Amino acid sequence: xxxxxxxxxxxVYITAGHPDRTRSLELLRGLADAGADxxxxxxxxxxxxxxxxxIQASSQRALDQGMTFDGVLKLASEAAVSVxxxxxxxxxxxxxxGPTALARAAAxxxxxxxxxxxxxxxxxxxxxxxxxxxxxxxxxxxxxxxALRMAEIAKHGSGFVYLISRLGVTGxxxxxxxxxxxxxxxxxxxxxxxxxxxxxxNGPEQAASVAxxxxxxxxxxxxxxxxxxxxxxxxxxVRAMRKAIDER
Amino acid sequence: xxxxxxxxxxxxxxxxYVPETLIPALDSLEAALAxxxxxxxxxAELDNLLATYxxxxxxxxxxxxxxxxxxxxxMLKREDLNHTGAHKINNTVGQAxxxxxxxxxxxxxxxxxxxxxxxxATICARFGLECVVYMGEEDMRRQALNVFRMRLMGARVIPVxxxxxxxxxxxxxxxxxxxxxxxxxxxxxxxxxxPAPYPRMVREFQAVIGREARSQMLAQVxxxxxxxxxxxGGGSNAMGIFHPFVDDxxxxxxxxxxxxxxxxxxRHSASLSKGTPGVLHGSRSxxxxxxxxxxxxxxxxxxxxxxxxVGPEHSFLKDSGRAMYVSITDEEALEGLVTLSRLxxxxxxxxxxxxxxxxVKERARWSxxxxxxxxxxxxxxxxxxQVSELLGDRIAK
Numbered sequence: 237x238x239x240x241x242x243x244x245x246x247x248v249y250i251t252a253g254h255p256d257r258t259r260s261l262e263l264l265r266g267l268a269d270a271g272a273d274x275x276x277x278x279x280x281x282x283x284x285x286x287x288x289x290x291i292q293a294s295s296q297r298a299l300d301q302g303m304t305f306d307g308v309l310k311l312a313s314e315a316a317v318s319v320x321x322x323x324x325x326x327x328x329x330x331x332x333x334g335p336t337a338l339a340r341a342a343a344x345x346x347x348x349x350x351x352x353x354x355x356x357x358x359x360x361x362x363x364x365x366x367x368x369x370x371x372x373x374x375x376x377x378x379x380x381x382x383a384l385r386m387a388e389i390a391k392h393g394s395g396f397v398y399l400i401s402r403l404g405v406t407g408x409x410x411x412x413x414x415x416x417x418x419x420x421x422x423x424x425x426x427x428x429x430x431x432x433x434x435x436x437x438n439g440p441e442q443a444a445s446v447a448x449x450x451x452x453x454x455x456x457x458x459x460x461x462x463x464x465x466x467x468x469x470x471x472x473x474v475r476a477m478r479k480a481i482d483e484r
Numbered sequence: 485x486x487x488x489x490x491x492x493x494x495x496x497x498x499x500x501y502v503p504e505t506l507i508p509a510l511d512s513l514e515a516a517l518a519x520x521x522x523x524x525x526x527x528a529e530l531d532n533l534l535a536t537y538x539x540x541x542x543x544x545x546x547x548x549x550x551x552x553x554x555x556x557x558x559m560l561k562r563e564d565l566n567h568t569g570a571h572k573i574n575n576t577v578g579q580a581x582x583x584x585x586x587x588x589x590x591x592x593x594x595x596x597x598x599x600x601x602x603x604x605a606t607i608c609a610r611f612g613l614e615c616v617v618y619m620g621e622e623d624m625r626r627q628a629l630n631v632f633r634m635r636l637m638g639a640r641v642i643p644v645x646x647x648x649x650x651x652x653x654x655x656x657x658x659x660x661x662x663x664x665x666x667x668x669x670x671x672x673x674x675x676x677x678x679p680a681p682y683p684r685m686v687r688e689f690q691a692v693i694g695r696e697a698r699s700q701m702l703a704q705v706x707x708x709x710x711x712x713x714x715x716x717g718g719g720s721n722a723m724g725i726f727h728p729f730v731d732d733x734x735x736x737x738x739x740x741x742x743x744x745x746x747x748x749x750x751r752h753s754a755s756l757s758k759g760t761p762g763v764l765h766g767s768r769s770x771x772x773x774x775x776x777x778x779x780x781x782x783x784x785x786x787x788x789x790x791x792x793x794v795g796p797e798h799s800f801l802k803d804s805g806r807a808m809y810v811s812i813t814d815e816e817a818l819e820g821l822v823t824l825s826r827l828x829x830x831x832x833x834x835x836x837x838x839x840x841x842x843x844v845k846e847r848a849r850w851s852x853x854x855x856x857x858x859x860x861x862x863x864x865x866x867x868x869x870q871v872s873e874l875l876g877d878r879i880a881k
Contacts, residue, residue: 282778283652283764285659286503292646304776327501328763332777353501353763378505380666385507403505404664 237320237347237372237395238273238430238452244481245396245452246271246443247432248459248474249324251278251294252311253303259467260298264315266471267459271478272319276350276454279308279325286352288407290457294464305333309344320347322374322395327354327362338369348372348395356389363392374398379413383422390427396452397427401435407457409436417449439473440480447481492680495803497796500679502659502766509666514681516586521688526581533577534692537610538567540574542693544700549827554843556850559705560860561697561725564832570862571693571721572603576672578689580607583670590614590669594658596623596651596717597788597835598630599862600674605639615639618657622649623787630866648781651717651791655765675718676795679766683723683795690724697857698728710854711736714861715838716809717753717789719798721861726807736808739798740838742784743811753782755794756802756809769796785814785874786834786867812838812845818875820844821864833862834871 238245248267253260267275280295280303287295305325312321323346330337330351341349349371354362356375366373372395377386379402390397399420402413416433423431433446434454443453455477463470492498500510520526534540542565547558563571576593583591591613595601601617608615617634621643624631634641647653655677662671676683676690694712701709712729714722716739729735744752752758755770762771764779772780772792782792801807812820817834820841825831832840839858843850850856864871872879 282647283656285656285765286663288660296647299778326763328771328773328779329777331763332773332775352503353766355500355502355504355507358500358502376504378503378507380505380508382508389504400503400505403666405660 244447245273245430245432246474246478246481247274247276247434247452247454248272249276249278249454249456250463251280251291251298251460252308253280253298253301254294254460255297255464256301257311259463260311261315262467263463263470264311264317266467267474268317268319270471270474272474273452274320274322275317276322276324276456277308277312279305279323279329281326281329284326286405288405288457290461291406294460305329305337306340309341309346312346313344316345321345322348322350322372324350325352327351338366338371342370346371348374350374350376350398356392367392376400377423379403379419383426386423387426390429393429396430396432397423398454399423399431399433399450401433404435406435408438410438412442412445420449440476443477444480444484447484453481494797494800497769497799498680498683498767500766501763501768502679503663505663506666506679510679510681512586516582517681517685520582520585526585530578530581534574538573538577539565540692541696542566544697544704547828550824553827554847554850555852557705557855558843559701559709559855559857560830561693561857562860563693563721564830564860564863568599568603568606569865570599570603570833571690571724572600572674573606574692574724575674575686575689575720576600576603576607579670579672580611580613583613584611586670588668588670590616590665592616592658592661592669592671593674594618594651594654595674596654596790597786597833598623598627598634598866599788601639601641602630602633604672605634605637608639609637616661617641618644618654618661620644620649620651620654623651623654626787626870627866629869650787652779652782659765675720676723676797677718677765677767677793683767683797686720687723687727687797690720691727693721693724693859694726694728697725701855701857705855707855708732708735709857711738712857713738713740713839713843714859715740715789715835716756716794716798717742717791717835718793719795721859723795723797725859726801730806737801737806738842739807739809740842741809741811742786742789742838743813744783744785746813747811750780751783752811753784753789753791754811755792756798757811761799764793767796769799770794770802785817788833788835789838810842812841816841816845818871821871822875830860831864831868832860833864834867836861
């Protein structure tokens with residue numbers, strides 16, 4: 237899913253259907269053009285317990301306008317962007333979408349899936365189903381994850397490993413978590429998958445410093461907030477992050 | 485898949501559907517719980533606190549006038565007489581002891597009616613622990629007195645303004661706090677919900693209700709009850725009284741959910757009667773949700789039952805047929821509250837009133853030689869101002 241390790245990846249999250257469907261479509265295309273290597277497309281959920289206020293509000297807004305799982309797929313296939321799209325979801329909307337949900341996602345051109353509330357070992361049957369689907373299965377590692385479990389998580393994932401940079405929910409932070417470099421090293425010692433870091437990255441400067449340590453940088457809330465102003469604002473932010481990462 | 489009560493599933497229900505960050509904390513909680521339960525010192529301290537601080541055992545009262553009304557000997561398990569006025573304290577004492585044992589000095593809780601929040605604030609004051617309680621803004625309005633009680637005992641009550649501003653959103657917000665402060669905080673969930681090991685742990689701490697009731701029935705009535713009835717929101721008082729009777733095949737177990745404005749409307753909290761299996765707050769269980777898997781807001785006159793999910797073990801007991809789940813409307817619950825107040829001089833909580841109302845409504849089922857045991861999960865003091873607004877004219881004259 238990602239290129240060579242020396243070209244640091246920029247992974248951008250947006251909530252499908254936020255601020256509305258039209259602008260969501262413009263965002264998908266604009267962000268790909270602005271230099272996003274992967275787009276994480278958020279499937280809105282009524283009770284996003286791992287998300288901070290910005291993404292919570294964006295989910296609610298998308299739901300209020302009728303966004304659904306299949307609506308997300310339609311949006312992705314209509315956007316027809318050249319970069320991979322990973323669905324970022326809570327479990328319940330995926331399960332509710334029925335037994336063919338993963339096949340429909342693959343048919344719509346979705347490349348991967350990340351499920352916030354399905355940790356490794358949480359539901360072996362569902363995990364096997366996702367693992368055997370055509371989608372890459374992106375798994376998360378947290379700052380609290382012990383070394384042994386890191387290896388187990390990496391073994392059960394594909395695409396890249398999503399390293400949560402700090403304790404807490406999604407949202408911008410003024411500082412990068414201390415000890416991040418050590419966590420990345422520990423994770424690298426147990427996996428050959430690219431290690432991408434997300435949660436709390438607020439702008440180009442932080443993106444560049446994370447890119448010095450990790451294989452990729454994931455940015456969400458900052459872009460979602462910018463999108464509330466305008467599509468251009470979000471695109472501009474991503475372009476600035478791309479530049480900062482490349483010139484780090 | 486593991487058997488009921490061992491491991492993290494009840495049939496296909498339960499599990500640990502949580503962000504990765506919480507997994508190590510759930511592992512250590514599970515280990516600490518197992519370790520504590522094997523430690524005679526821990527068990528003795530818990531028993532001592534339950535006896536000298538909570539006031540256990542709670543009495544089993546007969547109810548002669550209610551019995552005459554329904555045509556069966558009705559016995560009342562008096563959790564309303566516990567310190568803080570409800571069964572919730574049984575669980576908070578156990579979990580606070582466990583938190584202290586794990587070296588966690590900061591306690592997080594969610595609350596609906598405020599009873600669990602009060603019970604948590606109480607034990608935190610007793611142990612000198614920091615206490616943060618999340619409560620929906622709407623519930624803070626409905627239960628202003630309990631908000632004051634919590635603050636009086638030194639707890640910080642944080643209003644939750646997201647979503648429906650009730651128990652569901654308070655729980656979501658409490659989990660967000662826990663994800664952020666997991667290294668120094670313990671989350672005391674108030675019901676048999678949440679990720680494993682919470683549903684089993686909370687049941688263990690609440691099973692004291694059923695253990696006492698079972699031996700009190702044998703001692704005072706000379707037999708087991710024919711039927712055990714309890715209200716179900718998340719379902720902790722019901723699970724606590726049901727559990728010690730599950731192996732007594734002849735004892736019928738009945739959980740009473742909140743039908744709100746009616747099961748035919750979309751304003752109710754009857755997850756087991758009208759919901760479908762789904763994942764919320766860390767476990768798989770019956771859930772009020774739409775076809776897209778979005779959680780549907782619940783409604784009940786009682787803040788404590790106003791929750792779209794239910795404990796996973798209840799889902800298992802429903803599917804296996806071991807327990808039966810019925811429902812009672814807001815209006816019927818109010819009648820139940822009045823009935824028990826008039827006939828027995830006991831003002832029950834609105835939650836509890838659902839169980840009473842069902843026993844009265846179903847009087848055709850009962851027979852004079854088959855005792856009915858009702859869990860009086862809490863007292864109605866907290867509801868008096870709300871009820872006086874709703875019933876004022878009907879009662880005063």
